[in-house]
Amino acid sequence: MIYGYIRVSSDKQTTENQHFEIVNYSKAKELPIGEWIEETISATKKLSDRKFGGLLEKMQKGTL
Numbered sequence: 035m036i037y038g039y040i041r042v043s044s045d046k047q048t049t050e051n052q053h054f055e056i057v058n059y060s061k062a063k064e065l066p067i068g069e070w071i072e073e074t075i076s077a078t079k080k081l082s083d084r085k086f087g088g089l090l091e092k093m094q095k096g097t098l
Contacts, residue, residue, distance in 0.1 A: 036060070037089055038067040042074050 038056045040049040049072050060067050073085045081087030 035068040040072045
């Protein structure tokens with residue numbers, strides 16, 4: 035499974051430009067995004083408090 039991950043720091047920011055760029059890249063590389071994960075949280079928060087931490091736990095070394 036290929037995940038698209040988008041994070042912004044505040045609710046005053048949008049994820050639109052990140053989503054657009056990831057979609058363009060994934061199409062160019064023929065890597066279909068199977069699931070999107072978006073969150074609004076500071077990058078200084080612990081991984082365990084962020085969806086990104088959960089995503090890292092799901093991933094397995096050597097797989098796409």
